[in-house]
Amino acid sequence: MTIRLAVVSAALSVAVAAGASSVAQAGVLDTVKQRGSVVCGVSGKVPGFSAPDAQGVWSGMDVDYCRAVAAAVFNDASKVTFRPVTTTERFTALQTGEIDVLARNTTWSFTRDANLGIEFVGANFYDGQGFMVSKQLGVKSAKELNGASICIQTGTTAEQNIADFFAANKLTFKQVVFESSDEAAKLYDTGRCDVYTTDTSGLAARRTTLSKPADHVILPEVISKEPLGPSVRAGDPQWANIAKWALFAQIDAEELGVTSANVDEMRQSKNPDIRRLLGSDEALGNERWGLDRDWAYRIVKLVGNYGEVFERNVGAKTPLALDRGINQLWTKGGLMYAPPVR
């Protein structure tokens, strides 16, 4: 199992080599600048979040987040190296400095913040775990799933969630756990399981790849909170700030009506909030912030605001056809709220 070997050797290298701490001291930003690209850990298998197309061009919510970081640092959204990581190896890859940012539809949770030596910087997609079943079964609610076999991917919060949900509703289930989500979905498709479970966005993405997508239905119950977001290694506040504000700037830009199309004229806007965001006047961050004053302008110009990113990757015109739902701006009844640039 080469993957596991890689995990072990990486884990041991962080542990044994004293180099781990010296990397942190050098600063991730300096390392990234020197290298000339941001190494971004992604899934590579979830359409709409991170997946390469037939030409090898990456797209997705997580991919665009990585591009926003690259745009802020280099003024060039293409200076990203995408590194697909499995659910099992992702945190070790981040801890050991194998990747600079982890943007892999990863749930932000207490134990991960507290025990893994990593820091989540926000949520770029609010999700929740759901169930997909075949229409033939005639199931209308997850509470009718007593005794069902459930295909699931290992190494996710989903395994605990279903155990909790079925126990709370006094139901039983039989899970079949696969290393990859591809295999889990394939075996669900063949009928080995009655149910496939993952985050609802992942269900929508998966349904597009099943043999007969129209034969499957996503049940209404959402059984957990899954704030998916990027994370960085703990201990480097400068890099954590950049990672944090790359996301906030996109949300703020949408709220202020700044898009990739109008960002140039918006730079001359009279609205002081917009002027501060786009760095029209003086720089707001000092040297320790580390980026030029037009960092947010570059993000919007080269990648777009949050709404653009959402519509481009998972919105109504994409195969996933997701609603904004709770990912709508707070001003429109959703949860997307970013601190102001001031």
Added chain:
Amino acid sequence: MTNDRSVPEGPPRGPAWTAARIRGLAIQGAILAALVGLLAWGVGNAIHNLNKAGIAAGFHFLGNRAGFDINFRLIDYSPAATYGRAFVVGVLNTLTVSALGIVAATALGFALGIGRLSRNWLVSRTAATVIETVRNLPLLLQLLFWYTAVLAPLPRPRNAISLGGLAFLSNRGLTVPGPVSDGPVWMVWAALGLGLAAAAAIGIWSRRRRIQTGQRFPAGWVGLALIVLPPLAVLGSGTVPLSWDIPVLKGFNFDGGLTLVPELIALWLALTLYSGAFIGETVRAGILSVPKGQVEAAQAMGLTPGAVLRLVVVPQAMRVIIPPMTTQHLTLLKNSSLAVVIGFPDLVAVFSGTTLNQTGQAIETIGMTMAVYLVVSLAISFGMNLYNSKMAIVRR
């Protein structure tokens, strides 16, 4: 180890500490101390750096609630159990599939190896084809093939194939009635254990008697009776009331009884065939290493072909077969970790997969997993070495 054989007889020429034996011990002691020191430094450094990076370390997590389910287990387990218990479930599952695989692969290997040497064209060609095909395809592909091959023809539970209304075969596995008892079940196991011990003793006794007196004793049948009868007697006496839990289709799946999941069957099939093919070649090599004169001599004594094989060829071939066959057994144990791709909850899937992910303690979980494979592998090696030393040529 020490080169004490080279110590010359007679009084040492210099002071005692210059004796080769003492010097050898001193050097080995120094190397051992250096190794232990290096290990201790590594561990200390690892703990220090993990703390510094804010990553949790230590084995406290083993007592925490696991919170995830495992669909195949030999002992009681629920999501409310601890990670430590999940670890035990994983170890037992790995041992189960490995033990099943080793027994079946060895039997298949002997059949294939002997079959390939058969004078019957059809038998030898069939064995050769199986061996060459299976041996030259990656195990992972075969595993996925068998998983699909096992699953594809099986119906969904609602259309399950009923075997007399008691057992059911569907793509959820083979569900059979399971025994249930509130009584002291350990008594049955104890009776079985005593029977096994008695059968072993009878076997040894009858062998000695045959060597000394030449008289035969039906040790096989008596042994079988000693193994089977005591547990049945305990069950029959009514101290352990037993009832059968017959599976019933309830909603999605069968409820009750015991279920052999298709993942286990597929894994077992794939491991058995793959290792069986390699063992087959080992067996063939072993048989070919027995000088032809031995066979001819045995035939000249009027032994039947079966007896020639059983009494003359195989015992001599075993000396050549055992060491490489041990390697195959160890390989099978380690290959069983491929279970994770088809969703069988072996040690790697349960512990260095799910548990690692939920706790984030990569070093501890991977370390424990490696330790298990190491200990089991060494145990298999030890057992096979014992057997080998028994089978080796006895110098008279």
